[in-house]
Amino acid sequence: MLHHRWQEAAEYMACYPQQLEDTTAGPGKHYKEMIWRITIEILHHHPNSKMEDYNIIYEQMKQSGFKHYLMICLEHSFYLLLHGQIENANRHLSIAESWRHGQETAHQYQRSKLIQAYSGLLDYIIWCDKKNAPTKTSSTTAGSNKDIHYDFRQASVNLKEILKYPGVWDPFILSYVEMLEFYDAHDEAKKVLEEYAYDSMFPSNPNAHVYLYQYLQRHNAPARRLMKVLKVLHYLVPSHELMLDYNSFLLISEKPGDIKKALGVLLDMLDYACWRTSMDAWKCLKDVIDKLQLQDDWKEVVAEQMTARKEWWPAMHFTMFHASEDAVQRPQLMEVKASLTKILCPEMKLTYPAGQITKDWRI
Template structure:
């Protein structure tokens, strides 16, 4: 429903006392103050009474959908395609796309719709033209997967993979890759079902193990090819790595994750670094390699929850420079309101300060980090309202933060203190 305002053209104001169509079309309309996107397709000039009736029918469908009258919308929708028979070819493609989207939306919300209805409308739309064939196939496959019809989805994927239509095949190269990727994902799902089948042991039952391996090979061949193309392939990467780990191919799985995380041709993706870090943790990798991954993740997402791990890695180092880095990492986390009441993050900050105080120039390090923060940081963390809430709901946090107020805000008189709260209550 989000795109209907753009896809369905705005209502035409018909003048009951004036039959002139030109006056109707050129009538000045009140512009919306909202930043609306470009319309899905421009409204054509009204030339015949059939155009007028078609536009009116579309408005009735729009109104019924906006008011959730799905039965009424379905009845109007049954008539609407019949009115498009005399439209030219250029408009025909747009109209078919609009009919497809509206029909699926109505079916999705209609109380009496069922899977047979969905399958019929998808099959009709697939064969109404070739320009959107693969996209319609993908939508159909998603709907089947969401409803647990894996076998039917597998058949649809096989049909879509074998689809060829002249130059259209080359134009839809990206969609063909998605079809190939989801086919592999479905092979992975079947592989998981067989691996986790109750009452069967994949190692003692050669037949079951062989069938599992068949689905692994099918999925691996396609996934290995797919992930060579730059993009965000998170669910496919995780599926591939899980299968490789199951068969003991840890080095290959590690290379897949490293390529996905560090290949400069791929878009920056923090998830790729998280997956690599979690893999390295599972296989007892050295602290140095773990810190290398977290360093890049800190550059991309300084507020990520794994930055707490990164801070403790740096804190355990004997190098003064690493302790200073830990201070910067924790402060970067606390720049975001989501960590404002996190006891673990504030405890980590106190641990960093305690270790930093063993060095003579620690005040300079703190002043350097706080130079760009002193104007707004106290208002984020040390207000009277926060002091009241922390004292009542988070006393441990109150204790930790109170011990740090003078260190991070030495030039400001703060109302954030347990003593201030007690004095206010007595007053």
């Protein structure tokens, strides 16, 4: 395998199925997972491997013992899914979902819940395919709608059940919410997203707040409601691209103090190198400062925000290298940054390199 000699590796592995059938305390009993992993890896790389070979190995491994049964079923379903056999993959998961062996351990319980989650996800995929399939005649519409609704019930039972357990369930949440929206169950969809975002049972997950914000935005929620969601997201990920939306809400808000918050939000974004050359972020910052300058205390507000940044912000944004690069590649960004330098860093003086625009950044 290390030398990619897959044909020879397959020939050596051919003898191991006999070990799997050995009921004595031999190597096959102790190394079943290793045999499973290596055999599948060889099949992935062997130029002549067929789907039938995979199916034989997976079924053989399932019958070799119960310890890895659920995970082998899940992997088998993934393989079938990748090859377009959605119904067949779902059938295998349904079998695994009802499988039990002896007294259920905590480990087995967790895996069974994972099987249940993916079973619901495959039901959702089948629901999507049927929902998007064109109906040829009106006489088939009633029966088609009945089948689609049946698939919705199948999927929703498993997807709703999995949300009772802590974890990061992003694709399952999105699938469930999409189905609820399709059937106009908006209150239930919003409740699911709110619980996923705010229930302490679930681990901290910025995506949960993104999904809630996007849902509320689709359904024309009030600006204040959207801002509450973005406020939490700002705490979790201050560099998130939705902070531009948050800034827009704060900028048009008439609540005292929101313009100051907007300044903090944008400076927090620009603390991260990924936004250093973003025209959108710098333009928003200029808009905020322009509005902030209408207040008598604007200098104090800016100084308060920049106090902790004055030692390292100039090196991050306002060096001669940045000036030279921006002048050539991003002249519009250069103009915006030049107009903000004196305001953000009043003690700093930088001049563009000779041969380019000789212009003091303090002007």
